[in-house]
Amino acid sequence: MTAQTTHTAGAGGSDVAEDPVPVVRAVGLVKRxxxxxxxxxxxxxxxxxxxxxxxxxNGAGKTTFMRILFGLIRPDEGRIELFGRSELAGRxxxxxxxxxxxxxxxxxxxxxxRANLEALATLDRRVSADRxxxxxxxxxxxxxxxxxxxxxxxxxxxxxxxxxxxxxxxxLLVLDEPTNGLDPAGIRDMRALISRLASTGITVLLSSHNMxxxxxxxxxxxIMRRGRxxxxxxxxxxxxxxxxxxxxxxxxxxxxxxDVCRGAPxxxxxxxxxxxxxxxxxxxxxxxxxxxLGAMGIGIRQLELPITALETLFFRLxxxxxAGEAAAA
Amino acid sequence: xxxxxxxxxxxxxxxxxQTRVRAxxxxxxxxxxxxxxxxxxxxxxxxxxxxxxxxxxxGFATPLAILVYASQWVLPLIAALLAGDVFxxxxxxxxxxxxxxxxxxxxxxxxxxxAAVFSFTVLAIVIVAVSATLAGVITVGNDPLVDVGGHLxxxxxxxGLVAISWATVVLPTLAFGAIAMMVSILTRSSVLGVxxxxxxxxxxxxxxxxxxxxxxxxxxxxxxxxxxRGVMDxxxxxxxxxxxxxVSAVYLVVATTVAFVVFRRRDVAxx
Numbered sequence: 001m002t003a004q005t006t007h008t009a010g011a012g013g014s015d016v017a018e019d020p021v022p023v024v025r026a027v028g029l030v031k032r033x034x035x036x037x038x039x040x041x042x043x044x045x046x047x048x049x050x051x052x053x054x055x056x057x058n059g060a061g062k063t064t065f066m067r068i069l070f071g072l073i074r075p076d077e078g079r080i081e082l083f084g085r086s087e088l089a090g091r092x093x094x095x096x097x098x099x100x101x102x103x104x105x106x107x108x109x110x111x112x113x114r115a116n117l118e119a120l121a122t123l124d125r126r127v128s129a130d131r132x133x134x135x136x137x138x139x140x141x142x143x144x145x146x147x148x149x150x151x152x153x154x155x156x157x158x159x160x161x162x163x164x165x166x167x168x169x170x171x172l173l174v175l176d177e178p179t180n181g182l183d184p185a186g187i188r189d190m191r192a193l194i195s196r197l198a199s200t201g202i203t204v205l206l207s208s209h210n211m212x213x214x215x216x217x218x219x220x221x222x223i224m225r226r227g228r229x230x231x232x233x234x235x236x237x238x239x240x241x242x243x244x245x246x247x248x249x250x251x252x253x254x255x256x257x258x259d260v261c262r263g264a265p266x267x268x269x270x271x272x273x274x275x276x277x278x279x280x281x282x283x284x285x286x287x288x289x290x291x292x293l294g295a296m297g298i299g300i301r302q303l304e305l306p307i308t309a310l311e312t313l314f315f316r317l318x319x320x321x322x323a324g325e326a327a328a329a
Numbered sequence: 330x331x332x333x334x335x336x337x338x339x340x341x342x343x344x345x346x347q348t349r350v351r352a353x354x355x356x357x358x359x360x361x362x363x364x365x366x367x368x369x370x371x372x373x374x375x376x377x378x379x380x381x382x383x384x385x386x387x388g389f390a391t392p393l394a395i396l397v398y399a400s401q402w403v404l405p406l407i408a409a410l411l412a413g414d415v416f417x418x419x420x421x422x423x424x425x426x427x428x429x430x431x432x433x434x435x436x437x438x439x440x441x442x443x444a445a446v447f448s449f450t451v452l453a454i455v456i457v458a459v460s461a462t463l464a465g466v467i468t469v470g471n472d473p474l475v476d477v478g479g480h481l482x483x484x485x486x487x488x489g490l491v492a493i494s495w496a497t498v499v500l501p502t503l504a505f506g507a508i509a510m511m512v513s514i515l516t517r518s519s520v521l522g523v524x525x526x527x528x529x530x531x532x533x534x535x536x537x538x539x540x541x542x543x544x545x546x547x548x549x550x551x552x553x554x555x556x557x558r559g560v561m562d563x564x565x566x567x568x569x570x571x572x573x574x575x576v577s578a579v580y581l582v583v584a585t586t587v588a589f590v591v592f593r594r595r596d597v598a599x600x
Contacts, residue, residue: 070430073596092332092434100430106423111346119339123431125330164427 021084023048023172023203024069028078031064038064039075040227046172046205046220051198053218054207057318060224062207066102066176069205071095082172100174100205104181105161109150113141113160116149120164127167135163139193155186162193173197176207191217211314223317230317242313244268247286250276250302257298264289276302280312332433336441344411344449353410357453361461365391365468379477379558384465387472389487391465392458393494393561399457400498400554405530406523407453408506412446413522416592417513426597439592443510443585450506451499458495462488478563494557497570500577501553505530507584514588514595553577 024046031039039061046052054062067073069080071094079086085094107116114132121129136142139159149157158178165173178194179187194217198204208214214221221238223231231238251257258277261270266285271278281289290300307315330338344350368374368384375381379397383390419425428438474487482490505526513522533551546552553573559566 067426067596067598070426072426072429073598092432095430095432098430102426102430104423106427108343108346108422108424110348111343115342115346119342120427120431122330122335122339123428123433125332125335125432127432168431 021048022046022081023050023083024205025081025084026065026069026078027080029065029068029075029080030077031068031073031075037227039068041078042224042227042229044222044229044232046203048171048203049201050220051194051204051206051218053214053221054205054224055209055211055214055221055314056207056224056230057209059226060209060318061227062224063103063176064227065224066100066174066205066207069174070098070100070102072102097168097171098174099165099168099170099172100176101161101165102174102176104154105157105164107149107157107160107164110148112146112148113152114145116160117164117167121167124168127169131167135166138166139163140189154181155183158182158186158190162190166197170202172203172205174205177209178206179208179210179213187213211311212308215308215310223314225318238310238313242310244280244282244312245305246307246312247279247281248276248302248304248306249279249300251293252299252301256296257293260293260296260298261289264292278306332437333441333444336428336433336437337444340415340442340445341448344445350411350449353407354453354456357407357457358460361391361395361457361464362468364395364461365464369468383475385469387474387487388465388467388469389462389471389474389484389491391469392461392491395457395461396494396498396557400557401534401551402527402530404454404498404502404554405505405550406527408450408502409509409523409526411449411453412506413509413513413526414519415442415446415510415513416588417517417519417522420517421519429597435593439589446506446510447503450502454495454499454502458491462491476563477558477561480563490561493560497557497560497573498554500574500581501550504550504577504580504584507581507588511584511588514592547572548576550577550580
């Protein structure tokens with residue numbers, strides 16, 4: 001999808017203004033490791049101002065894509081442009097206005113947080129170390145500025161990674177699984193930080209394997225599966241696709257209830273399990289089903305959505321067959 | 330500030346921040362004093378070592394006797410300790426990707442690191458040479474020195490010869506450093522980066538003891554490490570030294586080129 005028109009980004013995103021030059025444009029990107037295609041013909045366009053989620057299970061190719069974006073590895077085929085600049089291949093010019101981290105941000109453990117940021121400011125040359133106190137405050141690490149990074153928790157290193165990225169005053173912020181390994185409070189704070197940054201106009205490309213996180217933060221999403229794009233579009237488009245939801249139903253007589261479910265209109269994929277009956281449907285048919293079960297004297301003990309509609313779609317896209325993938329794309 | 334200067338500045342700061350590097354420099358500063366202190370407190374002298382017999386006669390014998398030991402395995406070890414993990418440690422810490430996503434290219438990163446490591450290697454040699462000279466002169470005195478040809482050299486002449494002798498081992502030591510760096514880039518292993526150059530140094534040293542082909546012997550770094558003995562003779566002869574410097578330069582250039590080409594082309598996929 002080439003999202004270069006004005007539209008509403010959806011949850012967590014901002015309105016995307018028309019921009020003739022996309023922030024990221026990947027064309028026919030391929031990276032192979034032996035017989036395995038980690039990235040297999042990916043075409044992706046990230047418009048300016050978007051909070052773009054790159055979603056997929058572990059091993060889907062998200063991190064490989066981001067490594068190519070940063071010039072850390074070379075694609076076997078295709079190219080990637082940042083702000084219209086190609087010739088990535090590690091060239092410094094291509095990474096102007098771009099910052100972020102791939103996998104866990106890494107620092108020198110024998111140096112303090114401040115010394116690490118000062119070293120990175122020196123490498124960035126045009127970046128002033130004067131901003132370091134402000135950035136440390138922004139990621140709530142002011143108190144640990146002089147502590148060695150080797151003593152930091154995982155979450156603190158993640159936050160320091162964000163500070164290191166922001167030091168470059170980027171127009172594109174690339175974050176690879178930024179909430180990985182964080183505790184619930186850390187996850188909440190990181191998401192809030194990303195939303196806050198996005199509201200300042202920075203384009204954010206965020207990888208995650210968590211549909212809920214992407215749904216909360218991103219306005220656009222690309223879903224990767226085995227190196228390929230299974231979906232690429234706005235959250236609104238994804239939601240429109242995600243109509244059938246998986247329900248879990250527990251009744252007083254699951255065997256009879258399952259037979260009723262199988263014959264109910266608008267209900268599909270009925271399967272029985274030890275914890276009840278699972279079925280795919282929508283609110284209307286489910287309402288009719290529950291009324292019918294009640295009329296037949298089958299008591300309903302529990303009816304719940306184990307996963308959201310988007311999660312259901314995500315699992316279908318990332319675990320489903322090639323036909324489903326093609327239909328989604 | 331150029332990208333090279335930026336990397337050089339950061340690398341020197343990183344090296345100074347490492348306890349291992351500070352401990353190495355401190356060790357090199359202290360060990361000549363311990364050595365001469367032990368010699369002065371015993372009756373026997375290391376007679377089998379060049380200038381060992383003069384250790385209690387003149388302070389200028391101390392840096393030369395230490396140079397004999399150093400040139401055999403200490404200098405390759407120093408070079409390997411400093412250069413052997415300058416790239417592989419970045420691989421292990423996962424920080425190479427941190428550097429390469431900033432405003433410096435791979436070329437600047439490579440040459441900046443190389444320059445920083447070589448600066449510290451030269452600094453290490455200067456520290457041990459100066460410390461050994463001071464330890465000898467302060468504890469034994471600055472009496473004239475008998476050169477390899479048996480002629481007495483004045484204190485100022487002896488000081489000059491000591492400086493020249495130590496200066497001649499700088500290039501082969503840097504060549505060992507380049508080998509260490511190449512191994513650390515090729516294997517991404519700090520252990521191999523340190524061990525391989527030391528083993529190479531020892532094997533080369535062993536070969537020089539064998540009654541084998543002289544042509545091969547002259548092409549070994551171990552041989553060039555002892556070429557300074559020609560400078561200490563009277564009259565001095567410089568052919569082994571000149572040949573040794575050329576051999577060292579070839580090792581240095583070849584190892585650095587291989588390291589540079591591999592570093593420029595490789596994927597940064599770890600961490």
